Amino acid sequence: MFEKILVVANSGRMLARSALYIGLKPIVIDVFSDEDTRNLAYDFCQIPTLSLDYLIPSVEAFLSRHNVSHFIYGSGFEGHHDSLAYLNERLKVIGNQVKTFITAQQKVTLFQVLDRFNIPYPLVSFTQPQVDDLWLIKPLFSYGGVGIKRYLPGDEVNELYYWQRYQEGTLHSVLFLADGINAQVVGFNTQWARSADRDSEFIFCGIINSCELESTNKQTVFDWVKKLTIEFGLVGLNSLDFIHSKGQNYFLEINPRLPASMQLYGSNLLNNHISACQGVLEYNPIKNLVCRAYQVIYIEDDIFVPQFIDWPTYVVDVPAVGVLIRKGQPICSIIVHENNPQLVFAELADKQQQLITNLKGPNQDGIQRKPQ
Structure with a gap:
């Protein structure tokens, strides 16, 4: 080692x-x-x-x-x-070799693979569609929903973007281990986006290691995972994002690299990742897994981060002293855990409000607004 x-x-x-x-x-x-x-x-x-x-x-x-x-x-x-x-x-x-990483994200190839496996996904177009439905503009290569927005007539769209029809539903992901042939589910999650304005409506905001979908729906997604693992030769920890609407699952994307959801399933997953990359799937599900969530906090105004800040223990991704955080950018993240999802969401809302209140106050907790 x-x-x-x-x-x-x-x-x-x-x-x-x-x-x-x-x-x-x-x-x-x-x-x-x-x-x-x-x-x-x-x-x-x-x-x-x-x-x-x-x-x-x-x-x-x-x-x-x-x-x-x-x-x-x-x-x-x-x-x-x-x-x-x-x-x-x-x-x-x-982890995944660069060839695997790129191939799994080549959109034309990816959608051809999904068609071959009869994996449903919201309709896509690589040429400007007729505006008779709700369409999204999506970057060919992106992460965390960055760059995705609703398409409006007159928008300039270059060759680095494509169109995908908007699909309502709940956003989920599955975290899994793979050895290039076989796959093992670590957990199903529920995600949510920022939804602040047109430019940030689909940006990743948070994720919880809880998913209330029926077992048949989860099995359908796992069947996708098994097929795509073999097709792309996926190894280690990966995640697959999907939308669920009215009993139907729709594939969104696959993330062939270590995803944010791994921090919701204990501290030993990197060992499991290393073993899986060596051809050994040995994840043992955690008994009585604590319900845990990770949420990004986006700032509402420009602020500088001064020297003396007493950040709460539930805060992670703490910004460095002296950094200017622009409006709409993430300032930090919070991780909370409780006995059930309802308590987790209540705790997230409470912790976020505490932070926002402090950030809006006049130099509260050592944080100050950008000088005028």
Whole structure:
């Protein structure tokens, strides 16, 4: 077993914590540079984006001073395939190979595969549709709902986007382990989006490790997972997003990398991920799993984060001192757990309101608004 591991993601906090839990020293490269990520990292580097221009110098600097041979990655590479390919050449990936990652996201290929397996999904179009239904504009390569919005006549849409018909329903995901041939469900989840305005209506906001769908619906989705695991050769932890409406499931996307939902199922999942990448599926479901949720808090006004802040213990992804958080951007996240989903949602609402109230107050809890 190796001693150190390189973690690369837009936000490396979750993966750094997971690595530490199983005894690894996380060498972290990320974009957000949150305080808790820095505290968890054995060594750390912030870069503006995951593009090659920024990534290569950081990786090479780490390789020159650390004996690190393996890496794991989270969200952010959806628009930086060349960066993932570079990492794949310099180190050994614990997760899906770059070819698998790209193929599973190539939309034309993906929808052809779904058609072949008779997996339903909301109608898509790669040419401008007739505006007689509700359509969405979606980036070809994105994550967390970023860039998705309702299509309006007159919108300029370039070749980096496609159209998909809007489908009402409840948003869900399934977290699963795979070894390239077989798959094992870790858990079904319910998700929700920000829904603040047209540009942020579909941006990921939160997820809970609870899903009230019937077992037959869950089995249908797991059947999709098994087929797609073999088709794409998926390994390790992955997730599949879907919408449920009036007894019908609709495929949305597959995330062939370590997803946010893994932090809802105990602290040992990175060990299971490593084993699955080595061909061994050994996840043992947690008995009496605590109902847990993760929610992103988006700020309503521009604020600076000053030096002295006493963040509550349920807050994660804590911003660094001096950072300017722009209106509509995430300032932090909260993780809560209770005995049932109803209590969890009540707790989320309460904690979020406490934070927002403090943020709106005049310099409450050390947080101040942007000077006028």
